Amino acid sequence: MANALTIVIVEQDKDRASAIVESLRETGEHDIHVLAGESGLARSVMRLEPDVVLIDVADPSRDSIEQIALASGPMDRAVALFVDHSDAQMTKTAIEAGVSAYVVDGLQFDRIKPVIDAAIARFQLYQRMRTELETTKRALEDRKIIDRAKGLLIKARNISEEEAYALLRKTAMDQGKRVAEVSRALVSAADLLL
Amino acid sequence: MKLRPLSAGFIPLVDAAPLIVAKELGFAEEEGLALDLVSAPSWSTLRDMLAFGQIQAAHMLSPVPVASALGLMNGIPRLNALMVLSVNGTVFGISESIAQRLENTSFAFDFSGAQAAGRALAELKTPLRIGVPFILSMHHELVSLWLTRSGMVAGEDFQICAVPPPMMAQAVKNGDLDAFCVGEPWGSVTVERASGILLVPGSAIWSSAPEKVLAVREDWAEKHPDETARLMRATWRAAEWLGRKGNSAMAAEFMAVDRYLGLGPDIIERALTGELIVNSQGDLRKTPDFLRLHGSDTCFPWKSKAAWIGESLSCRYGLEPLSSKASAESVFRSDLFRENLAGLGANMTLVSDATEDASNEIQTAEDHSEELILGPNRFL
Numbered sequence: 001m002a003n004a005l006t007i008v009i010v011e012q013d014k015d016r017a018s019a020i021v022e023s024l025r026e027t028g029e030h031d032i033h034v035l036a037g038e039s040g041l042a043r044s045v046m047r048l049e050p051d052v053v054l055i056d057v058a059d060p061s062r063d064s065i066e067q068i069a070l071a072s073g074p075m076d077r078a079v080a081l082f083v084d085h086s087d088a089q090m091t092k093t094a095i096e097a098g099v100s101a102y103v104v105d106g107l108q109f110d111r112i113k114p115v116i117d118a119a120i121a122r123f124q125l126y127q128r129m130r131t132e133l134e135t136t137k138r139a140l141e142d143r144k145i146i147d148r149a150k151g152l153l154i155k156a157r158n159i160s161e162e163e164a165y166a167l168l169r170k171t172a173m174d175q176g177k178r179v180a181e182v183s184r185a186l187v188s189a190a191d192l193l194l
Numbered sequence: 195m196k197l198r199p200l201s202a203g204f205i206p207l208v209d210a211a212p213l214i215v216a217k218e219l220g221f222a223e224e225e226g227l228a229l230d231l232v233s234a235p236s237w238s239t240l241r242d243m244l245a246f247g248q249i250q251a252a253h254m255l256s257p258v259p260v261a262s263a264l265g266l267m268n269g270i271p272r273l274n275a276l277m278v279l280s281v282n283g284t285v286f287g288i289s290e291s292i293a294q295r296l297e298n299t300s301f302a303f304d305f306s307g308a309q310a311a312g313r314a315l316a317e318l319k320t321p322l323r324i325g326v327p328f329i330l331s332m333h334h335e336l337v338s339l340w341l342t343r344s345g346m347v348a349g350e351d352f353q354i355c356a357v358p359p360p361m362m363a364q365a366v367k368n369g370d371l372d373a374f375c376v377g378e379p380w381g382s383v384t385v386e387r388a389s390g391i392l393l394v395p396g397s398a399i400w401s402s403a404p405e406k407v408l409a410v411r412e413d414w415a416e417k418h419p420d421e422t423a424r425l426m427r428a429t430w431r432a433a434e435w436l437g438r439k440g441n442s443a444m445a446a447e448f449m450a451v452d453r454y455l456g457l458g459p460d461i462i463e464r465a466l467t468g469e470l471i472v473n474s475q476g477d478l479r480k481t482p483d484f485l486r487l488h489g490s491d492t493c494f495p496w497k498s499k500a501a502w503i504g505e506s507l508s509c510r511y512g513l514e515p516l517s518s519k520a521s522a523e524s525v526f527r528s529d530l531f532r533e534n535l536a537g538l539g540a541n542m543t544l545v546s547d548a549t550e551d552a553s554n555e556i557q558t559a560e561d562h563s564e565e566l567i568l569g570p571n572r573f574l
Binding site for chain 1 (some may be wrong): 235236237238239242243246247248266267268269327328329330355356357358360361364365368370371511
C-alpha cells in the first residue's frame with residue numbers, strides 16, 4: 001500500500017481512541033496503533049517508528065512525546081517533528097481543536113493532510129460534545145437550585161410559585177446577577193439559618 | 195481608563211507566583227492591563243499556545259526561548275525572555291530503594307552538598323533512570339552538569355527522560371524511575387505520597403540558575419512595545435512584593451485556590467520559605483536561596499546565562515557553538531529590561547554579561563546610578 005501511513009494515537013479513553021481510529025480509517029489503509037499514557041511512553045512510540053503521532057493537547061503525557069522531536073537531533077531528517085511547519089494555519093486550527101500532531105519531517109504534505117484533517121474534525125466534534133455536555137449539566141443544576149429557592153420563598157412568605165419566581169427575577173435584575181446565582185445565595189443562606 | 199486585555203499562560207507551579215500575584219494584588223490593573231491567567235496542561239502545549247497566539251505571554255522554562263533561537267523546535271517562532279521570573283527552586287529526589295542503598299553507605303542526608311551527594315550516587319555503580327518535567331529545561335541541564343562532574347557518563351550511567359510531574363510520584367513508586375528533578379510543589383508532593391526522598395536542592399548545583407522566564411513571541415514584543423512594558427512592570431512589582439519579608443503566607447493563600455495550584459497553602463509555602471520536608475519521617479531542612487523571586491539581580495535576563503544554556507544545548511544537539519552563543523544571547527532581552535524597568539528601582543547594570551561558572555564571591559558591577567549587587571553565582 002503506497003499511501004499507508006503508520007499512525008500512533010496516544011489516548012487513555014478506549015471509546016475515544018476507537019472513534020478516532022475509525023475516522024482515520026476512512027482516509028486510507030493505515031497501520032494504526034493506540035497507546036495509553038504510560039511511563040516509558042516515548043520509547044514505546046519510537047519503537048513503532050510512526051509517520052504521524054496524534055495526542056490530545058490537554059494530555060500531560062505530551063511532554064514525554066516531545067522529547068522524540070529532539071532526541072536524535074534536529075539535523076537528522078528521520079525525526080518526528082511538530083506539525084509540518086509549512087502550514088502554520090493548520091497547526092493553529094489543530095491546537096484550537098485540541099489535537100497535537102507530530103509528523104515525520106520530509107513526508108509529503110498531501111499524504112498526511114487527509115489524516116490530520118480527519119483528526120481535527122474528530123477532535124472538534126469532541127470539543128463540541130464536551131461544551132454541550134457542560135452546558136446541559138449547568139442548566140440542570142441551575143434548574144434544581146432555582147426550584148429550591150422558589151420553595152423556600154413560597155414557604156417563608158406564603159406566596160405563589162409565580163410570585164416567588166418573579167421575586168427572584170427582580171432581585172437578580174436589581175443586582176445585575178443571574179437568577180441561578182441569586183437562588184444559590186438564598187439556598188446557602190437558608191442552609192446556614194435553618 | 196480602559197484596561198487592555200492580555201492573556202498569559204502558566205503551569206501550576208510555585209514559581210508562577212509573580213504572574214499570579216500581579217493579577218491577584220492588582221499590579222496588572224494598576225499598569226492598565228486586564229490580565230487573564232490560563233493554566234496549561236503541559237509545557238509543550240503552553241509553548242504552542244504562545245507560539246500560535248492563543249496567549250500573549252507565558253511562564254516558561256528558561257531553555258525554551260534559547261531553543262527557539264537555535265531552531266531546535268521546528269515550526270516555533272522566536273520566543274524572547276523579557277525577564278527572569280525565578281532563580282533556583284527545583285529539587286533532586288531519589289526512590290526509596292536508592293535511598294536505602296545510600297543509607298547503607300552511611301551517607302548524611304543533609305540536603306545541601308551536591309559534590310558529596312553526586313559522589314555517593316556515582317559510587318552506587320547503578321545506571322540511574324531520571325525523570326525531568328521537560329527535555330528543554332534547567333532541570334535537565336543541572337542534572338547533566340552535576341552527574342557528569344561527579345564522574346558519571348550521560349546515556350550510560352544515567353538516562354534522562356521527560357515525565358509529566360503529576361505522574362512522577364507514581365513512576366518512582368512503580369520502580370520506572372530511580373530519581374527525579376522537579377520544581378515545587380512536586381518534590382514536596384512526592385514526599386507527601388511517601389514515594390521519594392529529597393536529596394539536594396537545585397541551588398546546590400548552581401546557586402544562581404535562571405529557572406523560569408517571562409516569555410513572549412519576539413514579533414509580538416516588537417508590535418506591542420507598550421503592552422510589553424506594562425506587563426514587565428506589573429510582573430516586576432509583583433516579584434518585589436513576593437521578595438518582601440512576611441508575604442509568603444499570603445502568597446501561598448493566593449496560589450492555593452483551584453484555578454491556580456489547587457493544593458494546600460502549607461505545601462506551597464515550603465518552597466517560598468525554603469523550609470522543605472525531605473522525607474516521610476518529616477525531617478525539615480532549611481535552604482537559604484532555595485527559590486529566589488526577587489532581590490539583587492534575580493529578575494535580570496543576563497545574556498551570559500542565555501549563552502550558558504545555548505552552549506549546553508548546542509553541545510548536546512551538535513550545533514555550531516559560536517553562532518549558537520550569539521543566537522542564545524539575542525533572546526534574553528536585557529535591553530528591554532533596562533528600558534522598561536528603569537525608575538521602578540530595579541537593579542540595573544551597564545553590562546549584560548557576568549562570568550558564569552567562575553566565581554565563589556559575591557560580585558559587584560557598575561550601575562548608572564548605584565552599584566548593582568549580584569547574587570552569589572557559584573557552581574558545585
